[in-house]
Amino acid sequence: MTSLELLQTAVRELLGDARLIESTLPGTDLRLWLLDPAHMARPFSGEETRRILQAPPYWSFCWASGLAMARWLASHPHWVQGKRVLDFGAGSGVAAIAAARAGAVEVVACDMDELALAACEANAALNGVTLSHSADFTTVQGPFDLILVADVLYDRENLPLLDRFLEHAPHALVADSRVRDFTHPAYRQLACLDALTLPDLAEPAEFRRVSLYHGQAPTTGPRTQPL
Template sequence: MNAPARLDPAVPGSAEAFIVANTRPLAPPLVPEILLYLAEESLPIWQKTEDELGQINVPPPYWAFAWAGGQALARYILDNAALLAGKRVLDLGAGSGLTAIAAMKAGAAETLAADIDRLALAAVLLNASHNGVVVRTTAEDLLAKPAEAWDVVLVGDLFYERALAEHVTRFIDEAVAGGALILIGDPQRNYFPKGRFTAAAEYRVPVTRELEDAEIKRTAVWRLG
């Protein structure tokens, strides 16, 4: 029997081995074209992350789940590929990389997946490879600096905390001023800035009650710019 993966960010390949050992390839219900390394339960993988890192208060493994906003946004991207074809795309708070992968499948010239969680970035690269696309990644906190010029900025489910929502909104405003199209997938979580964006599509997204308050989450894709 193989020894269990031990998570050590300083060891090359450790994060990837941890992800493969503790998730399995699954297709998000709304986006069956894409397979992601996903966890089937939240608490076990969260506890395992803390145990293997030897830390407590580790952030939740957002990368291990296909959230409603990300699924809706990925579906919209694949169904409206002309919006991204040939474009430079930023996936802000990439998580599993679902929307970054959808962008590349839609014909984007390049996509940068940004997330401050290095486990998330390892998941993005694994998931991108599994789906036959190439996605660049960065662990830089892009919300802490002025927004760079992008053709399209993707935002999936980032309005769940007040401070984060404020930073994301500021980044969006700067990106739009720089000429970017903003596409947001969000079920109007607590800090979603209502009245600022135009609804482009609405979906009924199958989710799990372990993560959400219903088995079907009504989720919209919003546009700005």
């Protein structure tokens, strides 16, 4: 069974009439296999709701922060060109694919969900790039030049990972639309970007504003730049 067949089977088991369709992301030349919006309009049964809550198919969406990160890397390829990059919590793989398209020498898509890694593989093939895969970023052989993090901080328990990222790479780019009181001495805001989640979940306007932060590991010498 191919990775795409595995994913199609998974969404059918979750929602019997659901399917993934090839979708072009606005403002980019990237394409992803995403849930068909036609199947998002109907009400879900109690059993379907239970299955969604138990194993949410987050990899079948392109979340706003991932889309914002992908657009940023396309416009600022020097952040990844010739670099070894890890995409933490890769989901659909959109940020990892954008990094590969922008010239990264290697991109590791990291996610603990087996289906998310299958989505990364299927979406990478759709965009003509190759990704490496890992279920645990602490076990990937380093070093990395940059770690990408999109739509991960919605879970406040993930905030301590901000320090761990900078133990594995000198730089991190974090895209987030949920945390409004983000403060960390190693991270500074680079930009505030407009994006949306696909399929469109009709999220409030505040969740369509994505903040992008640059984290840099402490150094005793001159500050290094990813330029």
